[in-house]
Amino acid sequence: MLYFDHAASTLPYEQVVRTVGELMTLHYANAAALHKSGAEAMRLVERARSAVAGAFGAKPDEVVFTSGGTESNNFAIKGTVFSSRKPKKHIITTAIEHASVYECVKQLERQGVEVTILPVDGQGRVSPDSVANALREDTVLVSVMHVNNETGAIQPIEEIGRLLADRPQVRFHVDGVQAIGKVPVRWKEWGIDLYTGSAHKFRGPKGVGFLLVREGLALAPLLAGGGQEDGRRSGTHNVPGIVATAQALRLTMESMDERRTRMYGLRRKLIGLLKDIPELCLNVPEEEERSAPQIVNVSYPGMRPEVLVHMLEEHGILISTQSACSSKSLKPSRVLTAMGLDEQRASGSIRISFGDEHTERDIDILADRLRAVVAKLKPLERSFS
Structure with missing residues (x-):
């Protein structure tokens, strides 16, 4: 076939498969545990966090590990909306977003958030001018994917980031799931606040992803629980998956x-x-x-x-x-x-x-x-x- x-x-790298197996056998302790095995597991998580951050020119505390692209996109969008103190909230997105963005904003719309869904041209690209024209005083978020998952069309992320530069109250989220390892990603240089990645799209394991969160941004957590990920994403760390994600990302970016x-x-x-x-x-x-x-x-x-x-x-x-x-x-x-x-x-x-x-x-x-x-x-x- x-x-x-x-x-x-994608097919995971052979090294990634070995890493997952070895860590499931050798480092099975809960990374939140206080004993030595737990501390060793947490050191692996933090080492992986630093590696992911380094691949994007980010700081380690700007990386939040999640279960994948869908959770990261929902966290970026809902976390922004729920943390905003504005009495009215408005989101701008496009008609070609992945379902994990499109259905997320539709859900928020049913809950009273105002949503503008922008059209695209015949090549599947949104116009930066349409983003500029849609901005309002109550706009809290612009969410535009980097690479479309059906057509491969690259969106004008740099131009949109530039026009949002003088609107610090508007957060800029980019779904980068199909972009990582295929096209350049300069998230800070382009003025992106939140950037989504998913490991199984770049030859890592399924069920693991991350959200890059610009330093200083507060996001309301989606999950209540033990307060892992500095209170931003509760849930027991998937140590083998997180370490394997960092490994797959390194191999992908190198090539x-x-x-x-x-x-x-x-x-x-x-x-x-x-x-x-x-x-x-x-x-x-x-x-x-x-x-x-x-x-x-x-x-x-x-x-x-x-x-x-x-x-x-x-x-x-x-x-x-x-x-x-x-x-x-x-x-x-x-x-x-x-x-x-x-x-x-x-x-x-x-x-x-x-x-x-x-x-x-x-x-x-x-x-x-x-x-x-x-x-x-x-x-x-x-x-x-």
Whole structure:
């Protein structure tokens, strides 16, 4: 099988797998315990915190470990809203955010928080001007993802951060789950207050993530309990997962430049081959400066995407529809709909995402088998629409 679903989850590094196993065996004590074994576990956590901080030019106490991207996004958004003393609260976000942001702000909206959801252009990018025009006196948060999880479109984070520079009362949150290890991240330089990461997107373990929190910002905790993470995130530390996250992040960042160069080459090759299949429509920005290297989204209008997914699986290719969190939904992609694509195109999309193991030969195989599947489905096109 050729696995082209790295935007959903990645193969952990072998070193990471070994680290998790060793730590589960050797350092199983609760890091909050007062005895020697607990203190050793806590030293491992703090060493990992320093390593994660160093990868982003942050201070160790600006790193909060969580269970992953969904918790980090919810913590950033709800923690900001619940800590604000403003009588009225307003959030700005975009129509293409991951469900862990989009549904979070929708939940807050039902609870009385005012929400502005900004449109995007045909390439899936939000305009900084629209962010500026949406700002109000009661705005407490702007949340814009770094790299879109369905199309790979890079959002103008630096420009948005610049326009928020003179609005210190407005916090800037960025979901960086699909960006880390694929595109540069300069969170402080770009004026970001809160930045989300998830380990299993950069070859770390599942169920572990972090939120970078700019020094001095107070966030209301989501979880009440033992007061771990300096009172910001209660719950027993996942010591093996946290240490493995730091290890995976180090390995990923060390190879980022080579990875970007190689993946952009694979992306160019795949896009060129897909253009030779007339039934398919590309849904990604072709300009490389506007798109991350690891994601290509394509539609077969009139064809249900799960049919493509299952037929490709029979041919030894694993891909996904939409994001993994939405892949079981039969609704049109919210992201592609926001880009102005019609229902057939937004309903018939598949996502191909690369990993470290892929070669140009793999891209040739993928394109050949996709071409064969499309040729087989062409006579049945209308019956699936």
